[in-house]
Amino acid sequence: MASIVDITMAKKFVQLLVFNLTLTEIVLSGNVLIWPTDGSHWLNIKVILEELTQRNHSVTVLTSSTTLFISSSPDLLVDFEEIPVSVNKSYLESLIEHMIIMWMDHKPTPLTLWAFYKELGKLLEAFFLINVQLCDRVINNLTLMARLQRGGFDVLVADPVTLCSELLALKLGIPFVYTLRFSPASTVERHCGKIPAPVSYVPAALSELTDRMTFGERVKNIFSYFLQDYIFHSHWREWDSYYSKTLGRPTTLCETMSKAEIWLIRTYWDFEFPRPYLPNFEFVGGLHCKPAKPLPPEMEEFVQSSGEDGVVVFSLGSMVKNLTEEKANLIASAFAQIPQKVLWRYKGKEPATIGPNTRLFDWIPQNDLLGHPKTKAFITHGGTNGIYEAIYHGVPMVGVPLFGDQYDNVAHMKAKGAAVEVNMYTMTSADLLGALRAVINDPSYKENAMRLSRIHRDQPMKPLDRAVFWVEFVMRHKGANHLRVAAHDLSWFQYHSLDVIGFLLACVITAMLLVTKCCLFSYHKFIKTGKSIKRD
Amino acid sequence: MASIVDITMAKKFVQLLVFNLTLTEIVLSGNVLIWPTDGSHWLNIKVILEELTQRNHSVTVLTSSTTLFISSSPDLLVDFEEIPVSVNKSYLESLIEHMIIMWMDHKPTPLTLWAFYKELGKLLEAFFLINVQLCDRVINNLTLMARLQRGGFDVLVADPVTLCSELLALKLGIPFVYTLRFSPASTVERHCGKIPAPVSYVPAALSELTDRMTFGERVKNIFSYFLQDYIFHSHWREWDSYYSKTLGRPTTLCETMSKAEIWLIRTYWDFEFPRPYLPNFEFVGGLHCKPAKPLPPEMEEFVQSSGEDGVVVFSLGSMVKNLTEEKANLIASAFAQIPQKVLWRYKGKEPATIGPNTRLFDWIPQNDLLGHPKTKAFITHGGTNGIYEAIYHGVPMVGVPLFGDQYDNVAHMKAKGAAVEVNMYTMTSADLLGALRAVINDPSYKENAMRLSRIHRDQPMKPLDRAVFWVEFVMRHKGANHLRVAAHDLSWFQYHSLDVIGFLLACVITAMLLVTKCCLFSYHKFIKTGKSIKRD
Structure with a gap:
């Protein structure tokens, strides 16, 4: 494995040659260490690191050898430092598949969350062990740590869903910045980041509640906070001792996380309900959004053939590959009844009921399709990245959430009047058809989607620019202490x-x-x- | 008086000729109504309206006929609509002088605030009557209101220290934006704007406390909030009935104020202690700051003659013109003992003890002097505008607060390590000399002032650009409802x-x-x- 210092120096000269940069620009650039989380999280952080390399910074990604999405590519001018772990990719995939199936079978509600948590216990334990292994093999690898020290990093940018970045930053003596979608019930943001969340109008993440709650919903919201806080605190206990041991002094995970200089939250007020926040929180949701590129000729032809009726785009994201035959037929027969053409990202067997207006694709250029003027609606599982592309392009949605935060994401879009939700597990063909006809024919959905699009596009500064500004600010000033509230130094009763x-x-x-x-x-x-x- | 519509149309054509703008640009411009507050407040809002005219908007200022600072000038491409009031300028000046003298004699503390408030009762009553008269003569003047309606205003920008702008905006059916330094104990921002303020680390405005408080200080802070809230609520009662009567339905002043789309707060995290805030609050402090221009030749010569020692700039602002002979002598004799040259803005009789290093000026180009490389320290009464100029240029301060928010402003600068405070009423020559020597010779003051300067200058977007962005956003979208928290629709117990x-x-x-x-x-x-x- 080449030394990071060597790679960094070599890269600077390559940049000098490739981009024809002046020596001043090279000298002004810095070194950024990235601690990512796999899955859709990586897609988001990748946009930030691409922008950082564009701005002439040297970027090094620290990741385990077993990843699903995180990988090097020729267009990515980034160094990868792979940490060997004893978990193979197929085992990781089976774990995740297990989690998805479990979620799909037992969708947790604030009232069933405890049972769900218990059932997930083994899986969480496995994730914990993988994370600990990764952490151990970084922190306790003296050669690697010495190399990282020599790397002269100015900042560590981390997705805190994978823990341990905080320890690494403290050991290296560099500031760190978080990039985060959310933690359940904002427990991490509230307890470690000290962001206030009045329970009367800030719904707990995952609760599917909005900022306008009835009395009953506010009772539910308080329970949601209590329960998720309890789960987190019990989960933290294991890490507290690990962090104390590693740092050689009594500390907690939360105390260590609280040292994050900036929290880049991957939502904005187009998606989020307005809520109190702190000066070191930046809402940079949709930083990956960009204008549509032209479609491949064959796809463009299919889209154009829809005429005045336009097209519907359907994708369940990258995690869910197949559906049961029954479900696929039910969906296909609903599609066959609409005048629009349908582009369906689906790797399974072609359903028997498929209409002539529907075409299946192994992969679709989702952003380019959503930005196409002919696109009338987007049927989505409700992942944040996809929803943000729909917001950016002003496309109304039919949400068919499957697991994780997808229910909550769709609840946000419903509350903003830009989506209709359909229950994937109980829906009939008529339900899906009704939802589709509503978002296509009732102009309020399009109007609301366009309103969100205007909110998203009309910001003082683009989300990606703001995210990178604050990373660079921390590099320039070795932190952002002037944004840190004094609440961090008070006990809970104070x-x-x-x-x-x-x-x-x-x-x-x-x-x-x-x-x-x-x-x-x-x-x-x-x-x-x-x-x-x-x-x- | 020419019709506002006529003036607006005429101005557009003048702009077309003067600035050689295209018709598209003219069409894209909007109409802004300004409801200012007099005194130093005007200097701040003037910067915003100058920028708005630069960006091709038509600006109309609504003000009483009796003002101290608010006035038209040839370089200000703004229409003034003067509302005749039965208070003459000299009476207004005597009221303010009375207030300053009262404040200087009885500096209010959280514990003496009640007595102070009672003593100020008559004065506040007089201000209330002036404000009501202004309000009456706008709202009940059907001809004026009809003209304003025809003016086609897109937004009203108001300093809420002078009330009634909210009523006018509601009557005209246009959104309104506040520009505000603070209200005592943030009562308006907290109760009407719904900004959260945890009493454990957010010091009440005017309390002179910081974000790091001892137990005793936290007790004092809670009292400070209680007392100032009580004063405000008793003051509001009179306006509640006025607002209800005018709008023809039961309402309160606070409910009407809560409809502000954006709150432009005239501080930033260089001056303010980090605290929670809301998406429709923008901290745009120091928006008037700009690079220094060259000094008049004679002044430059005097400054250059200071050699390595540099100069000290001393101003008590525009409100205080003279000092007692004793006080002036005491100050002058302190100045005579330092190696620096002193530029003192002073209209009174030349003190007998004045040293050869000190020169008196009727007026000084304060920003240009503070931005001069020879300037070593700034002796200031602690007005926000002056403090921000010192922050911008990284000049350490000696604070001699006199009244109003000046004590609190200086407390902020002391806490940030960029100032030393001297008590104007009890100080000896040695006190002032000691403070001056400290900020000039102890490098920590200069370092901290430079740190604040870096924080101020290194923002994602300049404060003035952010302020104008949000005014224009409200014009483009007829409001900023997506930033309004649902807390506004909850009762206090909910x-x-x-x-x-x-x-x-x-x-x-x-x-x-x-x-x-x-x-x-x-x-x-x-x-x-x-x-x-x-x-x-």
Whole structure:
């Protein structure tokens, strides 16, 4: 394995040659270490690191040898440092498939979350072990650590869904920046980032609630926060001891996470309900969005053949490959009844009921299709990346959420009037047809999707530029301490002013006791004395 | 008085001729109505409206006929609509002078604020009457209102220290944007804008506390919030009935203020302690800051004559013109003992103790002096505008606060390590000399001032551009509803989840009662029955 320092130096000269950059620009560039999370998370962080390389920074990605999406490619001017782990790819895939199936069978609600959590226990334990192994093999590998030290990194950019980046940054003595979609019930953001979340109008992530809740929903919301906080805290316990051991002093995972300089949250007010936040939180949702490119000729021809009716795009994302035959037929027969042409990303067997207006594709250029003027609707599983592409292009949605945060994502789009939800497991052909006809024919869905698109596009600065600005800010200033709230230095009872309230209550009670005592004394002194005088 | 519509149309054509703009640009421009507040507030809003005219918008300023600072000028391409009020300028000046003298004699602390407020009662009443008169003569002047309606305004930009802009915007059916430095204890921002302010680390405005408080200071902070909230609420009562009467339905001042689309706060994290805020709050402090221009030749010569020692700039702002002879002598004798040259903005009699290194000026180009490389320190009364110029240019300060928010402003700069405070009323020559020597000779003050300067200058977007962006956003989209938190639609007990907490407590108590009852029942049923069986 080549030394990171060598690679970094070599890269700088390659950049000098390839981009014809001046020496000043080279000198001004920095070194960025990336600690990514696999899956769709990688797609998002990849956009940031591509922009960082465009801006002449040297980027090194630290990742396990077993990944699903994270990989080098010739167009990516990035160094990969692979950490060998004893888990093979097929085992990882089976674990994830297991998780998806479990989720699809037992969709967790705030009330069933506990049972769901227990059932997922083994799986979470496996993930924990993989993460610990990765962490061990970085932190305890003295040769690697020495090489990273020599790499002269200015900042570590991490997706905190994979833990340990904080330890690495502290060990290397460099600041770190988080890029994060959410943690369940915002537990990490609230407890470690100190972002306030009034339970009366900030719905817990995954709760599928909106910012306008009935009394019953607000009760549900409080339970949702309680339960998810409890789960997190019990999960954290294992990491607390690991972090304390590694740092050689008593600490907690949360305390270490709280040292993040900037939190780049992958949503914005087009998707998110407006809520309080802090100066070191930046909402950069949809930073991967970009204008559509022309479609492949054959696909363009198919799309154009739809005439005035336009097309519908259907994708369940990269995780779900096949459906049962029954489900596929049900969907295909609904599609056969609409005048639009349908582009369906599907790797399974062609359904028997497929209409002449529907075409199956192994892969679709989703962003280019959503940006096509003929596209009337997007049927989506509700992943954040896909939803953001639909928002960017102003396309109304039919949400068929399957697992994870997809239910919550679709709930957001429903609340904003840009989507209709269909239950994938109970739906009939008529349900899907009804939903599709609604979003295509009722102009309010298109109007709302276009409103979200305008909100997304009309920002003071593009989300990607803001994200990269703050990464570079941390590099330039070795942190962003001026944005860090003093709440981090308060205990929980100080934060909630319980000591002050207790003191004031004690004062009031003491005052009341004194007054009562004085009254009683006066009563005894004067009334009783008066009586005895009278009696005399 | 020429019709606003006529003026607007005429101005567009003048702009077309003067700036050689294309018709498309003219069509894209909008009409902005400004409701300013006098004094230093005007200097700030003026920068925004100058930028708006630069961007081709037609700007109309609505103001009373009696103003101190607000005035038209040939370089200001703005229409002024003057509302005649029955208060003359000299009376207004005497009121303000009275207020300054009162403040200087009885500097209010959280504990003396109540007495101060009572003493200020008459003055506040006078201000209230002036504001009501201005409001009456706008809202009830049907001719003026009809003209304003015809003016086709897209947005109203208001400084809410002068009330009534909200009523005008509602009557005209246009959105409004606030530009505001602060309200005491952030009462308006908290109650009407719904910005959260955890009392444990967000110091009440005017409290002179920082974000890092001892237990005693946190007690003081809570009192500060309570007291200032109470004062505001008692002050609001009069306006509540006025607003209800004008709008013809029961409402409150606060409810009407809560409809502001955007709150442009005139501070940033260089000055402010980091705190939670909301998506429709933008911190645009120092939007008036700009690079220094060359000094007048004579002044430049004096500055250059200071050699390596450099110069000190001293100004007490535009409100305080003279000092007592004793105070002026005390200050001058301190200046005479430093090696720096001193530029003192002072209109009073030349002090007898003045040294050869000190020169008095009726007026100084403050920003250009602060931006001069020879400037070593700035002695300031602590107005926000001056402090921001010092931050921008990285000049350490000696704060001699006099009244209003100046004590609090200087407390911020002290906490950030960029200033030393001297008490104007009790100081000796040695105190001032010591403070001056500290900020000039102890490098930490210069370093901290430079750190604040870097924070101020290294933002994703300049404060003025952000302020104008959001004004234009509101014009383009007829509001910014997507940034408005749902908290506005909750009652205070719903907001604090008191109904949910009450319900959960009731559930717990009911459950406990039921369990106790069951236990008692079981006890009676089984134990007593058992005993009676035994007895049998």
